[in-house]
Amino acid sequence: MTESTLTAPFRYDVVGSLLRPTALKQAHAQLAAGDITAEAALRVQQTEIKHIVDEQVKLGLHAVTDGEFSRSWWHLDFLWGLTGVGKYDYHQSYKFKGDHTRTDNAELVGKVAFNPDHPFFKAFSYLQSIVPDGVLAKQTIPSPSMLFRDNRSDNWHQFYDSWDAYLDDLAKAYHETILHFYDLGCRYIQLDDTTWAFLISKLNDDQLSTADHDHYLQVAQDAVTVINALLADLPSDLTVTTHICRGNFKSTYLFSGSYDVVADYLGQLHYDGLFLEYDNQRAGGFDVLDRIWNGDAHKRIVLGLVTSKFPELEASDHLIARIHEAATKVPLANLALSTQCGFASTEEGNQLTEANQWAKLQLVIDTANKVWPEA
Template identity: 40%
Template sequence: MAPRTEPPFRADHVGSLLRPESLLDARAAHAEGRLDADGLREAEDAAIRDVVALQEEIGLQAATDGEFRRTSWHMDFIYQLGGITKTDEQIRVRMINAEGEGAFTSAGLAISEKVRLREPIFADAFRFLAEQTTTAVPKLTIPSPSMVHYRGGTAAIDRGVYPDVEEFWNDLSAAYADEVRALAELGCRYLQLDDTSLAYLNDPAQRAEMAAKGDDAEHQHLRYIRQINAAIADRPSDLFVTTHMCRGNFRSSWAAEGGYDFVAEALFGELAVDGFFCEFDDERSGGFAPLRFVPPGKQVVLGLVTTKNGRLEDADALKRRIDEAAKYVPLEQLCLSPQCGFSSTVEGNSLTLDEEIAKLRLIVDVAQDVWG
């Protein structure tokens, strides 16, 4: 089988990578006032140079900056959108792991003005990443439009600004369309929209939480799909867009459970992306049957390698699981990746850098064996 020359690739990864100690130290020094902004930037630049070289040495065809300039995979982006302000209230997301329960917390958000793109977000970060890549395609990850609503809910929208909520949705997609256009003009050809909401909504407990806030939980995924499609409708033909959908990833914890069954038919049949990064690393993620709705021409990146711990998967077991998935979608439409990022927030998951590297090498090796 011919290797893929367009994203997503047979061996790929979600985006975030463990921050090196040097960068964590620099961030701490900056927070304490011992290092200025230029010093922090230099530390970030050095760490990104190293991690891009590492990805290319491993053999990955796409490289990210590890999200090294961010504290959180999504909130750093969302707060930069025009019309969105931080509030004193806190967003609290219940997280679970093998040891018990915890929470991801962040400043709240409010839609206090018309939503708009004031200037391209992460533009400088993408430029620097693109300058570092030599063999790999530079890949940028940003949160999907859905996450702006999912984090705050309709209650976060000032009805004085948006008496008709439909106008909010139109403005949100327009702001994202402007962002996509600006990134394409910078040379971005691989963009990933990270979207936990489309996985969370498979969990009845998550739908109950959304309904309690006054939103239409049974149909919210349809709204999200429409808004993402509006945001990417005018992208150039050589800009490949994927979406990553997991059930939460914070310090080796998760927020939701259940397969993709509830959203699958609309998600795979209607979302106009080029590929779907799906979480399938354990029983919490459900089975492969929902993949039967994936149409021809779309890629599914199987997130079979967990980032929640450092235990290295067995290569033959991964190949058997790929074969299982191929019962529902043709093998040529499948790829392999970790189930999520290794460090969706600055703290990172519970594994070492060597364990992260071993998992990425395993993905490249297994993909070579399966697809050639």
């Protein structure tokens, strides 16, 4: 096997979520209405997962996901599965540009801890059972920093004597969760994170008070502390990456701004790779990539140059030129290519077809093979 087939993140890689097929959406709606049993809905779900795994393998991806078909939200379903985290109606939606989401949210209902019966474990076990030899089953979960935001930790003082004690428990819960995924056979896991884009939007606000500026810098430092703590002492053959997301709902977005204000924090993270959104000017330029990479010969920066929001295909020559532009800041050997995000961070999905989705992934693969022939 070549070097690239052994090392994740791969030269061409998949972010995570895929468009939910009509049959899956119907089954979930029927289950919610009480028209079919959970067992019947699961059969449909697993059938559709098998189909999209086969499609990813057929394309030639070295790592595949289950499309996140077993969840409705990219982040909340996982958070609700942790011990000490509950579900409630926030009565406010996430205000995407031109659209609004459902009003579900998560809150602390006790001390945060690893849950050995987390439903994501069963979902991964099924994925692992259908992935062929030579292909990795990639698991995606939200970053623990997602519990810092949107009022999710407001009542921490009801359960902890200090904020640091809460962060310690959160890091431990994630560390033990990741180890359990490893025990189930997982060797590639990704922590998706909109916190950094949220901080970019706040720290670039000229009207921000000094107190609020200091608060957001502390959020950034807390994120680094918790993430590096959960990553410590994991098995050496486990790859852990992150995807820095700017919001992805029905082809809209939440946040804009250059990575500059958080680049030094991102450079401190002990991930094996960072998936960065760079599909349009909202992300700024490549001038800060060297600070994010931080000279780590082991780390790969995965450039999200192909948009997952719209069906139009980018020109491969343009993508190649942008990759070589990025290589003036980070060695080409430490770069890779992906779409900027998944195709359905929530079950609603982006405004493109499944055929468009596969064409986008094919473009990623074909372009990467031109830049890195060994891929």
